[in-house]
Amino acid sequence: xxxxxxxxxxxxxxxxxxxxxxxxxxxxxxxxxxxxxxxxxxxxxxxxxxxxxxxxxxxxxxxxxxxxxxxxxxxxxxxxxxxxxxxxxxxxxxxxxxxxxxxxxxxxxxxxxxxxxxxxxxxxxxxxxxxxxxxxxxxxxxxxxxxxxxxxxxxxxxxxxxxxxxxxxxxxxxxxxxxxxxxxxxxxxxxxxxxxxxxxxxxxxxxxxxxxxxxxxxxxxxxxxxxxxxxxxxxxxxxxxxxxxxxxxxxxxxxxxxxxxxxxxxxxxxxxxxxxxxxxxxxxxxxxxxxxxxxxxxxxxxxxxxxxxxxxxxxxxxxxxxxxxxxxxxxxxxxxxxxxxxxxxxxxxxxxxxxxxxxxxxxxxxxxxxxxxxxxxxxxxxxxxxxxxxxxxxxxxxxxxxxxxxxxxxxxxxxxxxxxxxxxxxxxxxxxxxxxxxxxxxxxxxxxxxxxxxxxxxxxxxxxxxxxxxxxxxxxxxxxxxxxxxxxxxxxxxxxxxxxxxxxxxxxxxxxxxxxxxxxxxxxxxxxxxxxxxxxxxxxxxxxxxxxxxxxxxxxxxxxxxxxxxxxxxxxxxxxxxxxxxxxxxxxxxxxxxxxxxxxxxxxxxxxxxxxxxxxxxxxxxxxxxxxxxxxxxxxx
Numbered sequence: 001x002x003x004x005x006x007x008x009x010x011x012x013x014x015x016x017x018x019x020x021x022x023x024x025x026x027x028x029x030x031x032x033x034x035x036x037x038x039x040x041x042x043x044x045x046x047x048x049x050x051x052x053x054x055x056x057x058x059x060x061x062x063x064x065x066x067x068x069x070x071x072x073x074x075x076x077x078x079x080x081x082x083x084x085x086x087x088x089x090x091x092x093x094x095x096x097x098x099x100x101x102x103x104x105x106x107x108x109x110x111x112x113x114x115x116x117x118x119x120x121x122x123x124x125x126x127x128x129x130x131x132x133x134x135x136x137x138x139x140x141x142x143x144x145x146x147x148x149x150x151x152x153x154x155x156x157x158x159x160x161x162x163x164x165x166x167x168x169x170x171x172x173x174x175x176x177x178x179x180x181x182x183x184x185x186x187x188x189x190x191x192x193x194x195x196x197x198x199x200x201x202x203x204x205x206x207x208x209x210x211x212x213x214x215x216x217x218x219x220x221x222x223x224x225x226x227x228x229x230x231x232x233x234x235x236x237x238x239x240x241x242x243x244x245x246x247x248x249x250x251x252x253x254x255x256x257x258x259x260x261x262x263x264x265x266x267x268x269x270x271x272x273x274x275x276x277x278x279x280x281x282x283x284x285x286x287x288x289x290x291x292x293x294x295x296x297x298x299x300x301x302x303x304x305x306x307x308x309x310x311x312x313x314x315x316x317x318x319x320x321x322x323x324x325x326x327x328x329x330x331x332x333x334x335x336x337x338x339x340x341x342x343x344x345x346x347x348x349x350x351x352x353x354x355x356x357x358x359x360x361x362x363x364x365x366x367x368x369x370x371x372x373x374x375x376x377x378x379x380x381x382x383x384x385x386x387x388x389x390x391x392x393x394x395x396x397x398x399x400x401x402x403x404x405x406x407x408x409x410x411x412x413x414x415x416x417x418x419x420x421x422x423x424x425x426x427x428x429x430x431x432x433x434x435x436x437x438x439x440x441x442x443x444x445x446x447x448x449x450x451x452x453x454x455x456x457x458x459x460x461x462x463x464x465x466x467x468x469x470x471x472x473x474x475x476x477x478x479x480x481x482x483x484x485x486x487x488x489x490x491x492x493x494x495x496x497x498x499x500x501x502x503x504x505x506x507x508x509x510x511x512x513x514x515x516x517x518x519x520x521x522x523x524x525x526x527x528x529x530x531x532x533x534x535x536x537x538x539x540x541x542x543x544x545x546x547x548x549x550x551x552x553x554x555x556x557x558x559x560x561x562x563x564x565x566x567x568x569x570x571x572x573x574x575x576x577x578x579x580x581x582x583x584x585x586x587x588x589x590x591x592x593x594x595x596x597x598x599x600x601x602x603x604x605x606x607x608x609x610x611x612x613x614x615x616x617x618x619x620x621x622x623x624x625x626x627x628x629x630x631x632x633x634x635x636x637x
Contacts, residue, residue, distance in 0.1 A: 086492035087439055087475065088517065088529040095528055096172045097132065102152050103523040104140035104187070105467065109272070109280050111264050111288070112209050112239065113140060114454060114469060117502035118190035118578030119433075119520035121509075122202050124179070125158065125221050128623070130507045130582050132157040132172060132518055133204070134526050135188035140266065154184040154206070159509065167510035167535075172528075180222040186210050189261075190503065190578025194245030194254045197302045200549040205256065207240035207578065212258070231296070231304035238291045239264060244574035245553055246325035246334050249353035250609045252547060253298035257313075257336055259320035260291035274456055281456045285319040285341045292317045293338060295356075316358045318343030322379035324575045325554060326390045329411030332610035334554050337365070339376035339394050349411065365392060365405050369415035374400045378434035378504075378577040383568045384445055385482035388558075390570065393422070395431025395449055395577070402426040402449065406482055421484040422447070422476060429471055430454060433504030433577045437515040441537035441588025443567065444478035446487075450501030450519055460498075467523045470498030480592060494529055507582025513539035513621060515586060520579070538589035541623035544571045544605060551583040552628060554608035559587065560617075565604045567593050584623060604634060 103113040118135035125131065138151045156179050157172040176182060186208035196203050201217035214234045215223040227235045239261045245254040262285055272283040295313045296304040308314050318340030328335040333350035340346065344367060347360035360366035368374055378395040385391060385406055392405040392413060401423040405413035417423035426449070433450040440446070451471035460468030475491040476484040488495050503520035510516065514534025519527040544552045553572055558565035569585045587593065589600065603615040605626060613631030618624035 085532050086490060087487070087531065087533050088492035088494065089532050090492070090494040090527060091170075091530045092525065092527045095170060097157060097526060097528050098174075099134040099155050099157075099526045100152075101134070101137060101521060101523055101526065102139075103137045103467075105523065106140065107280075108269070109282050110140050110266065110269060111262070111283055112187070113137070114282055114467075114500070114522055115241075115261075115502075116187070116189045116209070116578070117500075117520035117522045117526075118188060118207075118242070119503040119505040119518045119526065120191045120193055120204075120580035121505045121507040121518060121573075121582045122193045122204065122580065124156065124202060124204075124217060124223075126201060126219075127159075128163070129159040129161045129511055130509055131159045132526075132528075133191060133580075134520060135191055135206070135503070135578065137522075138185075138187050140187070151185070153182060154188055156181050161510060163511070167512040170510040170530075175221075178221070180224060181215065183225055184213060184215065186213060189240060190242035191580050192243035192245055192256070193573045193580040193583075194553055195548075195550040196245060196254045196256070196298060198253065198547045198550050202551070205234075205243050205245070207243050207258065209239045209264075211235045211237050212240050212243075226302075230302060231299070233258075233294055233296050233306035233308075234304060236260070236294055241321045242323055242574075242578045244323045244325045244336070246336070246574075247298075247554060247608050248295075248325070248334050248336070248350055248356075249297070250333070251298075251300065251353075252609070253300045254550075254553065255298045256296040256304060257323055257325065258294040258296070259323040259338055260293050260317075261285070261319050261321060261341070262288040263291050264288045274458065277456075277458055277461070279456065279461065282454055284454070285343075290317060290319040290340075290343065293320055293323075310355070312355045312357060313348065316344075316346055318346070321377045322394070322575070322577055324379050324381040324392075324572070326381040326570060326572070327554070327556075328381075328390055328407065330389060330409060332606075334608065335411070337379065337381060337392060339379040340373075341375050341377065343373055345376055345394075347411070347413075359411070363411055364413040364415070368400070368403055369417070372400075374403060375430070377430075377432045378449070378575075380434055380436050380447070380575050381572070382436040382445060382570060384436070384447075384478075386444075386480065386567070388565070388568050391482070393434065393436070393447060395434050396426075397430045397454070398428055402431055404482065416482060420482050421479075421486070425474065425476070425486045429474065431474075432502045433519070433579055435504050435506035435515075435517065435576060435581065437506045437517075438478075438586070438588040438592075439475070439515055439531055439534055440477070440590070441514060441534040441539050442478075442590035443588050443592030443594065444480050444590075446478045447476040447484065448504065448506070448517065449474045449476075450504045452500035452502060452522060467500060469500045469522070471501065472496055472498055473501060473519075478592070492529065492532075494527060499524055499527075502577060503579040504576045505579045505581050506576075508541070508584070508586060511623065513537075513541065513586070514588075515582075534588065538620055540587050540589065540600070540618055540620045542585040542587075542603070542618070543583070543623060543625050544585070544607075544628075545625055546607070546628045549627075552608055553583065556606045557585055557626075558604045559593065559600045560602040560604055560614065561594065561598055561600060563601070589620065605631065
């Protein structure tokens with residue numbers, strides 16, 4: 001990979017630079033002037049910028065309070081990345097990934113151009129390894145939604161991993177055309193993956209600025225566009241940021257939640273300017289009307305119907321950017337959480353599979369602990385404190401800090417960003433894509449965030465950068481009980497290279513038992529970062545499957561240790577920002593999960609339909625398929 005050449009003082013996290021927000025457009029509100037201090041003297045901002053280049057000090061921030069199957073599996077000590085090689089290694093070029101995102105920028109600072117770049121992991125050919133899907137933008141002409149002939153398109157890369165040769169055989173080859181995806185030509189923002197027709201093959205939904213597309217996997221290595229024949233609402237013409245496949249009514253068929261952003265097109269474009277330099281800058285979401293989201297019900301015959309109104313989803317909405325489906329209150333029904341940009345989030349609680357009710361204001365997830373709306377780009381739903389319920393983590397603009405909402409087990413959330421170690425460390429960054437992963441396989445979940453600005457960074461602009469929005473990435477190592485420490489310095493060289501970070505998809509690309517990263521960048525190349533430490537620890541992997549082998553999105557699994565479940569994990573492909581992750585569950589069997597002398601005696605699974613089963617402990621160091629109905633019925637705690 002060839003990294004961009006920037007002045008030394010601009011390489012890094014840009015920690016220490018306090019800047020003013022860009023001037024609002026005609027429809028902007030004072031709330032959107034949140035990235036700095038409007039009206040601050042230019043000399044003060046310049047002094048702080050120079051100080052940051054020299055010292056790296058942070059700006060003033062608010063005070064932040066090989067066994068046989070069924071044999072018990074022993075845990076082992078996890079390696080420490082800081083004690084040896086960096087945790088991740090950039091392997092983009094050697095693996096054959098040559099995708100470059102085209103945002104279509106012309107100098108006009110179109111609002112849409114700096115938002116996109118989604119990434120996805122999808123085992124489209126069913127060979128047991130994760131293939132890569134990259135969402136493309138394209139030229140912005142006319143209304144900006146009809147891509148001219150010959151323009152770059154989305155790309156699908158097949159994973160050529162040879163199980164007989166092992167991880168070193170990992171390579172990717174571009175199979176876009178042979179897979180029939182040459183028609184995926186919309187201006188893309190994100191994607192969702194799931195087997196909507198229960199035929200055992202993973203299908204693809206593309207969220208675009210303009211009409212969305214549903215691509216059905218035919219099972220022979222190809223996809224067909226079924227947008228116009230598979231029911232209403234699939235071709236949503238609005239600006240969709242992302243989507244999530246979810247069986248919300250527990251009928252065994254995956255439904256689809258689509259999150260829409262703003263009503264923006266080139267005809268409605270307004271100019272915004274930087275208050276410091278006066279130069280043209282990007283506007284924010286309050287410059288344009290928010291668009292309602294959409295819920296599509298799967299009829300079970302390969303088609304969908306729009307149930308947004310009757311399900312209650314239209315009762316509240318904002319400029320949505322992130323979405324996850326998870327059982328937030330533990331009642332056995334999949335709820336929906338929508339992360340809105342600069343507006344209250346929605347926590348849609350599932351009322352028995354028929355309707356949803358937004359309870360975010362009452363349940364603590366609508367606003368920050370200070371009662372403020374936040375940018376809310378990326379979102380995670382995982383048990384981040386190890387207490388057997390689903391917590392939420394959201395990424396935001398610089399000076400807002402990212403937010404960790406801890407669940408009390410009943411779906412009520414408390415903002416614990418300050419005490420977690422995740423708040424202050426994110427103060428100088430604008431986060432988009434995010435992943436929960438146990439990168440060192442110590443048994444505790446860690447968090448990775450891909451950063452990239454949305455307003456012009458004046459120093460980079462002055463240095464001649466055509467897309468002056470670059471920031472570095474962050475890695476946070478889990479310490480247990482919702483405490484984290486930043487480990488970016490030991491994460492690898494790529495973490496210190498500024499880029500316009502957007503989508504993140506996490507998964508085990510080489511099937512060696514650790515989590516790798518696929519990173520999408522706006523206006524730049526996609527990266528593959530290979531994990532170089534996790535494979536040295538004990539691990540076991542799971543794929544939870546149902547009808548015809550479909551990934552059972554929404555299921556949860558735990559290890560049985562001393563007769564009790566431990567380490568609940570969610571089976572999902574959603575979350576992050578505009579991205580789709582590896583739906584398999586990967587356990588690191590380090591001291592964060594297993595104490596001295598403890599063993600994994602079995603597995604417990606909560607299936608999406610509410611049933612619970614126990615399974616024997618699988619062999620370590622391999623992925624094991626668990627099929628619904630093949631375990632022993634159990635009662636969930």
